[in-house]
Amino acid sequence: MNLFYSPGACSLGPHIIVREARLENVALVKVSFGKERLTEDGRNFYDINPQGAVPALELDDGHVLTEAQVLLQFLAAQKPEAKLAPAEGLARWRLLETLNFIATELHKGTSPLFRTPTPDAAEAVKANLVNRYKLLEQKLGDKDYLLGDFSIADAYAYVVLNWAHKFKVPVPTKLESYFARVHSRPAVRQALQVEGLPTA
Ligand SMILES: N[C@@H](CCC(=O)N[C@@H](CS)C(=O)NCC(=O)O)C(=O)O
Structure with missing residues (x-):
């Protein structure tokens, strides 16, 4: 999975949970918030999240989830024992x-x-x-x-x-x-x- 973030933005919440839950299968991908919104792996972020906002979580099957409080719950659900x-x-x-x-x-x-x-x-x-x-x-x-x-x-x-x-x-x-x-x-x-x- 890829978690799209911008330093210190609300995406930091889901990022913290990735580390609290020790989710080894989540990669962090930075988004630059310039005139264009590009991901550090070279994609147009609007193609991933049309809202252009972080956080967004790209699942391994290509589906994308958005909304910070949903990502927090989704990530926590990956490791219930945490x-x-x-x-x-x-x-x-x-x-x-x-x-x-x-x-x-x-x-x-x-x-x-x-x-x-x-x-x-x-x-x-x-x-x-x-x-x-x-x-x-x-x-x-x-x-x-x-x-x-x-x-x-x-x-x-x-x-x-x-x-x-x-x-x-x-x-x-x-x-x-x-x-x-x-x-x-x-x-x-x-x-x-x-x-x-x-x-x-
Ligand atoms: N409804 C979204 C809003 C996310 C949001 O406000 N993200 C901010 C960073 S904290 C952002 O990416 N702003 C850039 C923009 O909206 O253009 C959520 O709750 O996750």
Whole structure:
């Protein structure tokens, strides 16, 4: 399988899970986001994902899956014994709820900041994110990870909190400790290193 990524983008979430689950059969393929969108193996990325967005996962039979929260679940399902996604009971629904919250409120809530908004627009986006981080903090509560044990939701939350640092959006203290906890996981550091991002 090929996982298409751009360094530090939301594709970092699925990439972390590739390493947490030790999926040896997933190759990382970088996409350049210039005028043209080319993959490092020389293809037009729009032919792979017409949306032009990472992440995308090309399966061995040629099918392509997209949408970060779907890839996270698909990758976790390749190695159920790694227990990266609760499959039963309320925990399963809590996982889906959390993934959807991260995707729609935090991921898409941050996206405008990548498009160099006016200062006023940026302030409004950041004010909304500050409120959303408080909600994430409430979901975390006193647990080490969002669902108790480390899961795909933490890989996704890590990426959006990393963006908070990039755009200097204040993050509650408890979420900073949580971020540091996820950051210190060997799989996370490996993923950062492979993407050429700082690990310190
Ligand atoms: N709906 C997609 C959106 C993915 C997305 O926003 N990807 C960003 C990087 S974090 C991207 O590739 N943006 C470039 C673009 O859309 O042109 C998902 O949830 O995976």
